[in-house]
Amino acid sequence: MATKTIGHWIDGKPYERAAERHGDVYNPATGEVQAQVAFATPAVVDEAVESAAKASQTWRSVSIAKRTKVLFAFRQLVDKHQHDLARLLTLEHGKVTGDALGEVNRGLEVIEFACGIADLAKGEYSENVSTEVDSYSIRQPLGVVAGITPFNFPAMVPMWMYPLAIACGNTFILKPSERDPSCANFCAQLLADAGLPPGVFTVLHGDKVAVDRLLEHPKVAAISFVGSTPIAQYIYETGTRHGKRVQALGGAKNHMIVLPDADMELAADAAVSAAYGSAGERCMAISVVVAVGNAADRLVPLMKERIAKLKVGDGLEAGSEMGPLINKAHRDKVAGYVDQGVAEGATLVSDGRALAVSGRANGFFLGPCLFDHVTPNMAIYKDEIFGPVLGTTRVATYDEAIKLVNSNPYANGVAIFTNDGGAARKFQHEVEVGMVGINVPIPVPMAYYSFGGWKASLFGDHHIYGRDGVHFYTRTKAITSRWPDPRHRGVDLGFPQNR
Ligand code: NAD
Numbered sequence: 001m002a003t004k005t006i007g008h009w010i011d012g013k014p015y016e017r018a019a020e021r022h023g024d025v026y027n028p029a030t031g032e033v034q035a036q037v038a039f040a041t042p043a044v045v046d047e048a049v050e051s052a053a054k055a056s057q058t059w060r061s062v063s064i065a066k067r068t069k070v071l072f073a074f075r076q077l078v079d080k081h082q083h084d085l086a087r088l089l090t091l092e093h094g095k096v097t098g099d100a101l102g103e104v105n106r107g108l109e110v111i112e113f114a115c116g117i118a119d120l121a122k123g124e125y126s127e128n129v130s131t132e133v134d135s136y137s138i139r140q141p142l143g144v145v146a147g148i149t150p151f152n153f154p155a156m157v158p159m160w161m162y163p164l165a166i167a168c169g170n171t172f173i174l175k176p177s178e179r180d181p182s183c184a185n186f187c188a189q190l191l192a193d194a195g196l197p198p199g200v201f202t203v204l205h206g207d208k209v210a211v212d213r214l215l216e217h218p219k220v221a222a223i224s225f226v227g228s229t230p231i232a233q234y235i236y237e238t239g240t241r242h243g244k245r246v247q248a249l250g251g252a253k254n255h256m257i258v259l260p261d262a263d264m265e266l267a268a269d270a271a272v273s274a275a276y277g278s279a280g281e282r283c284m285a286i287s288v289v290v291a292v293g294n295a296a297d298r299l300v301p302l303m304k305e306r307i308a309k310l311k312v313g314d315g316l317e318a319g320s321e322m323g324p325l326i327n328k329a330h331r332d333k334v335a336g337y338v339d340q341g342v343a344e345g346a347t348l349v350s351d352g353r354a355l356a357v358s359g360r361a362n363g364f365f366l367g368p369c370l371f372d373h374v375t376p377n378m379a380i381y382k383d384e385i386f387g388p389v390l391g392t393t394r395v396a397t398y399d400e401a402i403k404l405v406n407s408n409p410y411a412n413g414v415a416i417f418t419n420d421g422g423a424a425r426k427f428q429h430e431v432e433v434g435m436v437g438i439n440v441p442i443p444v445p446m447a448y449y450s451f452g453g454w455k456a457s458l459f460g461d462h463h464i465y466g467r468d469g470v471h472f473y474t475r476t477k478a479i480t481s482r483w484p485d486p487r488h489r490g491v492d493l494g495f496p497q498n499r
Contacts, residue, residue: 002467003033003034003035004034004035004036005022005035005036005037005058006021006035006037006181006182006185006205007038007185008038008040008048008203008205009184009201010047010048010051010052010202011202011205011383012192012193012198012199012200013093013198014185015026015038015044016042019040020250021034021038021039021041021206022039023037023039023179023207024037025178025180025182026092026326026327026364026428027091027092028092028093028094028323028324028326028363028364029094029173029313029314029315029324029360029366030314030360030362031328031360032250032362035399036113037178037205037323038205038206038258039178039183039205039206039207039210040175040205040213040215040357041209042213042321042421044210044355044441045213045214045217046213046217048204049144049173050219051198051202052144052172052200052219053144054199055171055197055200056144056199056286059169059171059197059200060140060141060143060169060170060447062166062169062197062314064117064121064280064487065118067117067167067169067494068115068118068167069244070191070194071115071117071163071194072115073110073193073195074111074163074194074196075108075112075115077190077192077193077194078108078111079398081190082104082105082108083101085104085155085186085187086100086103086104086361088186088313089103089104089147089154089155089180089183089314090316090323091316092154092181092183093151093154093180093281093315093323093326094324095278096315096321096322097315097316097391099277099278099315100155100315101360102231102477103155103296104155106444107156107158107159107160108159109446109447109449110159110163110465111159112133112447113163113447113448114164114166114167115167116191117164117167117470120167121470121474122139123136123138123139124136124137128224130496130497130498132482132485133481133482133498134480134481134482135361135478135479136478136479137476137477137478137479138476138479139168139474139475139477140169140475140476140477141168141169141253141474142170142221142473142475143168143170143171143219143221143224144171144172144173144219144221145165145170145171145172145173145222145223145224146172146174146209146214146220146222146224147161147162147165147173147175148214148225148226148227148290149161149174149175149226149228150177151177151179151180151281151326152282152303152326153282154177154181154184155183155187158174158176158184158187159187160224160451160464161174161224161465162201163198164465164469164470164473165469166196166200166201168474169474170221171199171200171201171202172201173193173203173214174201174202174203174204175203175206175210175211177206178206178207180326185203188201188202188203190266193421205461212238215235215238215239215242215244216222216238216242220244220461222245222246222473223235223239223245223246223473224246224247224248224464225246225247225248225249226248226249226283226464227250228251228384229250229410229456229457229481232248232249232458232459233248233250233459235248235459236459236460237459240387246459246460247458247459247464248459248460249451249459250410250453250457250458250459251283251384251386251410251411251456252283252284252285252287252288252410252412252413252453253288253382253383253384254285254287254410254412254413254415255286255287255288255289255290255401255404255405255409255414255415256274256286256288256289256415256416256417257290257292257401257415257416257417257421257427258271258289258290258291258292258396258416258418259295259416259417259420260294260295260416262417262419262420262439263417263419264299264302265487266304266402266417266439267277267295267417268299268302269306270286270440270441271286271303271441272306272310272368272390274441274442275287275368275388275389276321276322276388276389276390277321277322278322279324279325279385279387279388280334280385280388280389280390281325281326281386281387283412283413284413284442284443285386285442286306286415286442287384287385287390288374288381288392288393288394289338289390290393291393292395292397292400293396293397300349300370300391300392303349303350303370303390304349304350304370307350307368307370310322310368312313312352312357312365312367312368313357313360314357322366322368322388323365324360324364324366325364325387325401329365330387331364331365331366331387334366334385334386334387334388335366337379337380337383337385337387337389338351338352338353338380339353340378340380341378341379341391342370344378344380345373345378346371346372346373346375346378346380347371347372348369348370349370349374350368350369350370351367351449352366352368352388353367354367366389367388367390369389370390371390371392372394373392373394373395373472374391374392376404378391381393384410388432398427402431405431405432405433406431406442409455410456410457411432411434411442411453411456411457412434412435412453412454412458413434413436413442413443413453414431414435414436414437415437415438415440415442416436416437416438417439417497418438418439423437424439430466431456432454432455433453434452434458435451435452435453445466447464447465447466448467450464450465450466450467450468451465451466452464
């Protein structure tokens with residue numbers, strides 16, 4: 001079957017030269033290969049970096065007003081084309097239409113935030129730090145920066161990066177996931193339509209070969225990465241070894257603590273929504289419910305009831321609530337975890353392994369699975385499964401619950417469900433996790449706060465977007481100035497002092 005080819009976007013236009021290597025892009029709902037994506041060689045990466053470096057020379061001096069104008073226009077275009085973007089997303093990722101639209105809208109928030117760059121990137125000024133000497137600081141762009149992004153949010157996660165990077169005056173090279181590459185090209189076209197000059201935004205498709213060249217390229221000043229923990233650590237170590245500024249966000253194992261006083265109906269709604277939305281392929285998905293005291297006895301049946309009603313199907317079909325997984329290998333790996341959980345002695349309360357979707361026999365579907373009596377030594381507790389598998393771990397006390405959360409190597413998101421304000425406040429103070437929800441299962445911060453986990457969920461000093469994003473994509477220059485005055489003449493070898 002003839003398939004379309006998805007190529008790079010370099011110098012403000014589709015890159016024409018044929019690629020030497022390709023990867024398959026599937027429609028996860030049908031299991032068919034629907035396109036081939038080009039994989040950049042080091043030579044193509046070099047070409048793209050040269051284009052971005054050249055554009056950087058002018059873009060860094062373009063006025064804030066002109067940069068902002070492009071961002072406002074881009075914001076309008078993304079808003080206008082949100083259904084087109086959502087459709088592309090569903091076709092390659094599999095998530096259902098409503099979820100895909102939600103993703104695009106959370107990305108839009110960051111574009112809107114970046115439209116405020118005039119205020120966000122302001123410097124500081126102190127008059128008369130010494131007699132007739134002024135001191136001030138300005139924030140300047142880094143130059144060429146690159147973003148390497150995961151498959152699970154092909155529109156939103158890149159939008160966590162490039163609107164701010166570009167608003168700050170950098171040029172940006174995006175290396176999206178090779179599994180769902182089309183959103184990147186679609187956004188590149190929208191940015192060009194919004195008036196962004198060639199070379200300011202580049203899309204390089206590919207795999208490790210492209211990433212490795214970006215990591216070592218002397219003209220790439222910084223790397224933003226979002227993906228799994230082992231790769232995040234590799235990116236951080238390799239990028240910083242090559243002298244780059246790096247922020248690398250990794251994987252997760254997000255716990256939801258349910259205290260016995262919680263509203264159990266609300267907690268069951270929240271746990272099921274947060275565990276199975278996007279088929280569990282979210283870094284903020286809840287994968288473990290930690291039920292305190294007798295909470296599990298009431299909560300588990302309520303979750304089971306809700307799971308039985310979930311409609312799994314092709315994401316483009318009206319009524320589907322959960323779509324397929326990204327590819328067959330991942331689907332089988334997740335199903336393998338369910339087998340392992342059973343073998344290790346956990347109780348399988350809901351079993352989605354035999355689910356069949358009518359008319360979609362070759363799709364990468366797996367029904368929602370719920371375990372009870374999961375213990376911390378089991379693989380289903382320890383590993384990030386990244387699929388529709390939720391475990392319930394029973395503990396006797398709040399202290400045991402928080403100990404469990406704080407001893408986990410991952411620390412991306414966490415939630416507590418309770419009606420006790422004091423307990424919630426104690427929890428927010430004690431918990432060692434970057435993003436905390438109180439009766440909110442997926443606490444993804446708004447664009448004007450920053451997003452990031454702790455421990456093995458983030459390598460680097462900066463969280464992503466928000467003010468941390470502005471700091472990451474700029475460097476400070478402090479200037480001390482005195483306008484010549486005859487009274488200050490004369491050689492003085494002493495260290496400058498304030499007088
Ligand atoms: P991944 O780590 O496999 O891939 C991420 C990116 O790295 C892709 O662009 C990929 O091409 C590239 N890559 C993969 N292997 C590489 C290698 N050996 N060398 C260099 N580059 C490589 O992640 P994924 O499977 O696409 O995404 C799922 C993971 O991302 C999950 O672990 C999830 O928790 C995590 N994630 C984290 C966040 C967060 O904010 N912390 C957000 C979304 C996803």
